[in-house]
Amino acid sequence: MQSVKKLKREYFTELNQNNILLENIKQDLIDSDKIYLEYKNILLVKSDVLDENLFKKEFIDLIVTSPPYNVDIKYNSHKDNLTYDEYLEFSEKWIRNCYKWSKPQARFLLNCPLDKNKGGQQSVGADLTLLAKKIGWKYHSTIIWNEGNISRRTAWGSWLSASAPFVIAPVELIIVFYKESWKKEYGSGKSDISKEEFMEWTNGLWNFNGESKKRIGHPAPFPRELPKRCIKLFSFVDDIIFDPFVGSGTTLIEAANNNRFGIGVEVDEKYCRLAKKRILNEVQETFL
Numbered sequence: 001m002q003s004v005k006k007l008k009r010e011y012f013t014e015l016n017q018n019n020i021l022l023e024n025i026k027q028d029l030i031d032s033d034k035i036y037l038e039y040k041n042i043l044l045v046k047s048d049v050l051d052e053n054l055f056k057k058e059f060i061d062l063i064v065t066s067p068p069y070n071v072d073i074k075y076n077s078h079k080d081n082l083t084y085d086e087y088l089e090f091s092e093k094w095i096r097n098c099y100k101w102s103k104p105q106a107r108f109l110l111n112c113p114l115d116k117n118k119g120g121q122q123s124v125g126a127d128l129t130l131l132a133k134k135i136g137w138k139y140h141s142t143i144i145w146n147e148g149n150i151s152r153r154t155a156w157g158s159w160l161s162a163s164a165p166f167v168i169a170p171v172e173l174i175i176v177f178y179k180e181s182w183k184k185e186y187g188s189g190k191s192d193i194s195k196e197e198f199m200e201w202t203n204g205l206w207n208f209n210g211e212s213k214k215r216i217g218h219p220a221p222f223p224r225e226l227p228k229r230c231i232k233l234f235s236f237v238d239d240i241i242f243d244p245f246v247g248s249g250t251t252l253i254e255a256a257n258n259n260r261f262g263i264g265v266e267v268d269e270k271y272c273r274l275a276k277k278r279i280l281n282e283v284q285e286t287f288l
């Protein structure tokens with residue numbers, strides 16, 4: 001009988017070989033006709049991330065994503081005005097699927113609102129943290145992203161009166177979770193972050209501007225700086241980066257441009273087309 005140690009070593013060796021793993025994933029997706037784009041080290045999958053059978057294996061090293069916020073954004077097909085309970089049910093399903101598809105040392109970086117004021121106040125960040133922990137994700141820390149968009153401020157509640165003022169923090173969260181252990185012991189072991197980047201980014205208050213919806217042509221894109229920092233700080237070169245809500249493709253572009261593999265899911269045909277166009281334009285000549 002093989003020793004547990006040997007089995008463990010073989011398992012980790014398999015997990016290290018991301019190019020082989022990617023081929024396996026690709027074959028499963030080809031069989032189900034779900035690949036929208038395969039380009040360099042990127043796979044864009046047109047599908048619904050709520051489908052728990054979409055992927056058959058654990059393959060994820062790092063998730064970087066921004067899900068729909070349920071603030072009535074006019075997406076092409078996704079309905080962004082669920083009741084809060086329905087929203088938590090939706091969140092539970094996709095966070096559970098991501099957990100299932102993640103390798104044991106995977107990390108999960110969730111960009112979400114701190115709270116919600118429109119349609120009733122809710123503690124979104126805290127509620128999604130609890131939900132993820134209930135599913136099995138372990139909490140590591142929270143980064144506060146100061147988008148600097150105070151000028152958009154219009155809702156004051158009771159103006160100059162204590163009767164019912166509104167307090168709105170112009171920030172979003174990037175909540176950092178991991179699956180089993182925080183220390184990464186497999187993968188290439190290669191980091192490509194500079195001393196300056198490491199020192200600045202490990203300060204959990206990030207200051208950079210949001211992205212223009214008009215410029216990108218999507219109702220809720222995040223800026224490339226966000227996935228770039230997450231990827232370089234929290235993953236090794238050659239890791240598999242996953243975004244279950246691709247939108248305009250920002251995470252996949254940064255994964256490819258930083259020598260990682262990128263796999264992403266987007267349910268909407270129009271946004272798949274947009275992501276494809278951006279990927280073809282913005283992914284540099286690479287490397288792998």
Ligand SMILES: C[S@@+](CC[C@H](N)C(=O)[O-])C[C@H]1O[C@@H](n2cnc3c(N)ncnc32)[C@H](O)[C@@H]1O
Nearest residue numbers: 048049067078220221222245247248250266267
């Ligand atoms: C907040 S946006 C992501 C934006 C992305 N970070 C970017 O930079 O463009 C959320 C995306 O999730 C997609 N979406 C919504 N429900 C989905 C589902 N069940 N499966 C896959 N994608 C979904 C929406 O169509 C939308 O494009």
